[in-house]
Amino acid sequence: MSQARLIWRKSLNAVMLSLTGVAAFGVVSILFLILGYLVWNGGRSLNLDFFTKLPKPVGEAGGGMANAIVGSLKLLFLAALAGLPVGLLAGVYLAEFGGKAFAFVIRYTTDLLNGVPSIVIGIFAYSLVVLPVKHFSTLAGGFALGIMVIPITVRSTEEFLRAVPGALREGAMALGASKWRTIATVVLPAASGGIITGMLLSLARVAGETAPLLFTAFSNRYWSPGWSQPIASLPVMIYTYAIAPYDDWHRQAWAAGLILLGLVLLANVGCRLVLTRRGMTRSV
Amino acid sequence: MSTTSTTVEHAAPPGARPRAFIQRLRQGDEIAHTITLVFAAAILLITSLLVYELWVQSQLSRAKFGWAFFWTSIWDPIANNFGALPFIYGTLVTSVVSLLIAVPLGLAAAIFLAELAPRRLSDGVAFLIDLLAAVPSVIYGLLGIFVVVPLMRTVIGPALKSVLGELPTFKGPNYGVGFLTAGIVLAIMVVPFIISVSREVLLTVPGDQREAALALGATRWEATWQVVVPWARTGIMGSIFLALARALGETMAVTMVIGNNPKISASLFAPGYTIAAVIANEFTEATGDLYLNALIELGLVLFLMTFILNGLARLLIVATERGGGHPA
Amino acid sequence: MKRMALSVLLTVCLTVVAIAQTLAINAAGATFPYPIYSKWFDVYHSQHGSIQINYQSIGSGGGIRQLIAGTVDFGASDVPMNDDQMKDFQSKNGCGVLHFPTVIGAVVPIYNVPKVSADLKFSQKALVGIYQGSITRWNDPEIANANPGVSLPKDDMVVVHRSDGSGTSFIWTDFLSKASSDWKNKVGAGASINWPVGLGGKGNEGVAGLIKQTPDSIGYVELIYALQNQIPFGLVQNADGKFIKASLEGVTAAAASAAKSMPDDFRVSITNAPGATAYPIASFTWLLIPETIKDGAKRDAIKDFLKWMLTDGQQYNEALSYAKLPKPVGDKELKTISKIQ
Numbered sequence: 001m002s003q004a005r006l007i008w009r010k011s012l013n014a015v016m017l018s019l020t021g022v023a024a025f026g027v028v029s030i031l032f033l034i035l036g037y038l039v040w041n042g043g044r045s046l047n048l049d050f051f052t053k054l055p056k057p058v059g060e061a062g063g064g065m066a067n068a069i070v071g072s073l074k075l076l077f078l079a080a081l082a083g084l085p086v087g088l089l090a091g092v093y094l095a096e097f098g099g100k101a102f103a104f105v106i107r108y109t110t111d112l113l114n115g116v117p118s119i120v121i122g123i124f125a126y127s128l129v130v131l132p133v134k135h136f137s138t139l140a141g142g143f144a145l146g147i148m149v150i151p152i153t154v155r156s157t158e159e160f161l162r163a164v165p166g167a168l169r170e171g172a173m174a175l176g177a178s179k180w181r182t183i184a185t186v187v188l189p190a191a192s193g194g195i196i197t198g199m200l201l202s203l204a205r206v207a208g209e210t211a212p213l214l215f216t217a218f219s220n221r222y223w224s225p226g227w228s229q230p231i232a233s234l235p236v237m238i239y240t241y242a243i244a245p246y247d248d249w250h251r252q253a254w255a256a257g258l259i260l261l262g263l264v265l266l267a268n269v270g271c272r273l274v275l276t277r278r279g280m281t282r283s284v
Numbered sequence: 285m286s287t288t289s290t291t292v293e294h295a296a297p298p299g300a301r302p303r304a305f306i307q308r309l310r311q312g313d314e315i316a317h318t319i320t321l322v323f324a325a326a327i328l329l330i331t332s333l334l335v336y337e338l339w340v341q342s343q344l345s346r347a348k349f350g351w352a353f354f355w356t357s358i359w360d361p362i363a364n365n366f367g368a369l370p371f372i373y374g375t376l377v378t379s380v381v382s383l384l385i386a387v388p389l390g391l392a393a394a395i396f397l398a399e400l401a402p403r404r405l406s407d408g409v410a411f412l413i414d415l416l417a418a419v420p421s422v423i424y425g426l427l428g429i430f431v432v433v434p435l436m437r438t439v440i441g442p443a444l445k446s447v448l449g450e451l452p453t454f455k456g457p458n459y460g461v462g463f464l465t466a467g468i469v470l471a472i473m474v475v476p477f478i479i480s481v482s483r484e485v486l487l488t489v490p491g492d493q494r495e496a497a498l499a500l501g502a503t504r505w506e507a508t509w510q511v512v513v514p515w516a517r518t519g520i521m522g523s524i525f526l527a528l529a530r531a532l533g534e535t536m537a538v539t540m541v542i543g544n545n546p547k548i549s550a551s552l553f554a555p556g557y558t559i560a561a562v563i564a565n566e567f568t569e570a571t572g573d574l575y576l577n578a579l580i581e582l583g584l585v586l587f588l589m590t591f592i593l594n595g596l597a598r599l600l601i602v603a604t605e606r607g608g609g610h611p612a
Numbered sequence: 613m614k615r616m617a618l619s620v621l622l623t624v625c626l627t628v629v630a631i632a633q634t635l636a637i638n639a640a641g642a643t644f645p646y647p648i649y650s651k652w653f654d655v656y657h658s659q660h661g662s663i664q665i666n667y668q669s670i671g672s673g674g675g676i677r678q679l680i681a682g683t684v685d686f687g688a689s690d691v692p693m694n695d696d697q698m699k700d701f702q703s704k705n706g707c708g709v710l711h712f713p714t715v716i717g718a719v720v721p722i723y724n725v726p727k728v729s730a731d732l733k734f735s736q737k738a739l740v741g742i743y744q745g746s747i748t749r750w751n752d753p754e755i756a757n758a759n760p761g762v763s764l765p766k767d768d769m770v771v772v773h774r775s776d777g778s779g780t781s782f783i784w785t786d787f788l789s790k791a792s793s794d795w796k797n798k799v800g801a802g803a804s805i806n807w808p809v810g811l812g813g814k815g816n817e818g819v820a821g822l823i824k825q826t827p828d829s830i831g832y833v834e835l836i837y838a839l840q841n842q843i844p845f846g847l848v849q850n851a852d853g854k855f856i857k858a859s860l861e862g863v864t865a866a867a868a869s870a871a872k873s874m875p876d877d878f879r880v881s882i883t884n885a886p887g888a889t890a891y892p893i894a895s896f897t898w899l900l901i902p903e904t905i906k907d908g909a910k911r912d913a914i915k916d917f918l919k920w921m922l923t924d925g926q927q928y929n930e931a932l933s934y935a936k937l938p939k940p941v942g943d944k945e946l947k948t949i950s951k952i953q
Contacts (some may be wrong), residue, residue, distance in 0.1 A: 020395045117587070130683060134682035180317075221653075243429070245817055245820035569804075
């Protein structure tokens with residue numbers, strides 16, 4: 001091995017390894033850049049009006065996004081109502097009852113559903129919920145988001161149920177409990193921490209979805225009465241305001257972006273910390 | 285936990301099966317089984333219904349254009365003539381550009397996190413990178429419009445033009461929006477997936493592979509690049525497919541920075557259109573049933589693309605985790 | 613934890629009940645009149661607290677589409693529905709559609725040329741050439757000759773048009789079709805165009821936004837969008853050969869001849885109108901109301917709004933740079949309101 005070749009190999013080693021470090025920290029710094037930008041631009045535009053007032057007519061400064069904040073909450077509520085039970089019980093089925101073939105099909109289909117682009121889910125919700133009743137509605141938006149909640153919930157439920165030690169199950173059965181009682185009173189509570197965090201993570205994910213709402217929940221300049229009227233939501237307002245020319249709208253878009261990102265990141269950080277503290281591997 | 289009536293089943297005497305079944309029924313197991321089965325089957329129902337709706341609602345367009353839909357490049361709502369080619373082109377170009385940026389970046393970061401960083405640092409940084417994956421698409425779009433587009437117009441575009449301006453990919457006026465901008469924004473969005481999956485796959489490579497290489501005198505880099513990474517390559521390929529599938533379906537961030545022009549251009553500075561972006565823009569205003577059906581047919585095409593890619597990705601990742609990704 | 617959840621649930625339910633008293637009317641359509649519409653609906657809502665008219669500006673194409681699909685109670689468009697669309701509506705909804713002109717507006721060519729601060733003059737040929745892609749630089753003779761004394765850069769032009777189905781696009785291309793038979797044959801007039809060149813912006817808002825942020829760009833928007841965002845806009849050559857800057861007078865002059873001979877269904881185009889002071893790219897914009905509205909409360913609210921719009925509402929037009937409807941047209945519309953059953 002010539003000295004020159006050795007020096008070449010050693011310097012290549014040093015260069016490449018430091019490049020990998022640069023790459024890693026580069027990617028992380030992007031996260032902080034995003035946060036920084038939103039805090040800087042959005043923080044300046046946050047005031048009490050933003051949380052309490054309705055949007056003003058076009059071109060007039062001021063107003064807020066109170067209806068969009070409440071709208072997003074209503075949509076999330078519906079998504080949880082529609083998607084979480086399905087996800088939970090399907091996950092229970094896969095972990096506790098499933099046979100080989102059918103369970104495989106369900107798992108595959110769930111993965112498939114997870115990979116469907118959100119805009120396609122929007123088309124589906126439009127043709128299923130909007131067209132028949134000829135109405136954009138909160139229900140349609142909640143339905144679309146609910147479908148997106150299902151795959152993540154299923155996967156995390158199944159994984160955390162499986163992680164419950166067999167000894168717990170066998171102990172319960174040895175004491176004479178039937179299978180469903182074991183699941184309901186022993187296994188589920190044992191896995192509840194992970195399952196709930198999985199549910200919160202799935203909700204955090206759909207909270208930021210815009211595309212499926214564009215032609216289901218549509219949007220609304222006012223408070224949306226009931227559940228069968230169009231409704232404003234944070235992501236759609238951000239989109240509408242960002243592509244407009246009014247500087248006041250841009251400011252409000254930054255503020256809304258800050259709120260949205262803040263909530264999503266808070267949910268994610270909280271949930272993931274809980275999971276790592278429990279020493280569970282995350283599947284989401 | 286109180287015990288109710290307990291029965292201990294030994295070897296079943298003849299005629300016991302129906303009795304046992306009724307027993308289980310009373311104890312609620314069968315009901316529980318059925319209920320959870322129904323909900324699990326609901327997922328199957330929803331997905332099948334989705335495919336069915338996509339198929340049926342695109343009927344007019346499929347009947348009129350047939351396979352020619354895939355290679356027609358006209359999108360003319362007045363003449364009612366629709367073709368998918370500009371959108372397929374745009375979707376593929378933006379995704380490929382994003383991968384060209386994200387794969388080297390992501391792989392390098394994953395190598396750092398798996399091989400070099402101490403475990404706690406690696407876990408901490410991986411945690412932060414997972415947060416990047418949680419940022420909603422519309423926020424990336426917001427930053428795209430107000431940060432990346434001006435940057436492209438004032439810094440990146442002129443820099444590329446001065447160095448590589450002769451290549452057909454960098455000819456033409458630089459608007460700030462366009463294929464390249466969309467590719468850059470997409471790259472940031474998919475790089476967390478590449479990093480997180482590649483890192484996990486690299487961590488499963490057996491230590492003795494690494495040590496054997498080092499024992500033979502390889503530098504850390506050579507051991508990593510020539511032994512560890514090839515060992516994990518099927519899993520890494522899987523992560524790339526996963527990233528690609530995500531990039532294909534991305535809607536909001538792309539539609540805010542791509543320029544919304546259904547034309548095929550060689551230049552990366554030119555404005556373009558992707559399948560997801562055109563659906564988002566034109567769905568609520570597709571006057572005419574054929575127009576709407578054409579858009580839904582585009583949705584069907586997108587669905588199929590992501591379906592195939594996701595399937596391949598899962599296969600590759602599972603193959604790595606199971607068999608250690610042993611290169612053939 | 614449980615108590616908090618319960619109280620949240622209770623608050624939501626109570627709010628829902630409280631809001632349930634309101635009559636919610638949904639409308640969607642043109643971005644061209646969105647500033648005046650959002651002002652009108654806001655004022656009307658403050659006068660009639662229980663009625664809220666939720667208008668989404670998604671483009672004229674969207675307004676027509678959603679009206680035909682029945683997902684909105686009424687639509688709005690800068691391009692009148694053509695016969696095919698009217699038939700489509702009839703077959704899906706079992707009745708016809710009435711067009712009610714609301715305001716007259718102007719579409720102006722906006723531009724962002726960093727070294728030029730003067731008002732540029734655009735001949736009809738120039739605008740056709742720019743949008744056809746045959747004129748690609750700012751210092752092209754066709755533009756330079758109309759603007760002697762202004763030093764135009766030789767930069768490439770960035771052409772911006774609408775990416776969505778737009779009545780504003782219809783007004784613009786209707787004018788270009790009247791200005792050039794070549795344009796008429798090759799591209800035509802419509803809400804959704806197969807544009808030869810250019811970037812697409814979503815809505816009047818999107819086009820204005822793109823122009824603001826892109827140097828050397830040119831686009832077209834409704835007048836108020838240029839004014840509200842302080843974007844320079846140019847003069848356009850009219851049918852009589854004069855260069856006119858869009859204004860309330862120019863737009864009213866354009867509507868003058870149509871006002872005398874307004875057809876019963878109010879579908880008329882006033883682009884390239886004759887007259888020395890007429891602004892050539894002017895247009896009415898319409899609310900599209902179904903002839904039959906089954907919900908009694910909604911029907912009464914809509915009819916009342918229309919009456920208000922044609923009388924009190926018109927006083928808000930000029931502040932937002934839309935011209936008032938000529939009196940004969942307004943009177944004719946008031947009579948037509950009774951056709952809504």
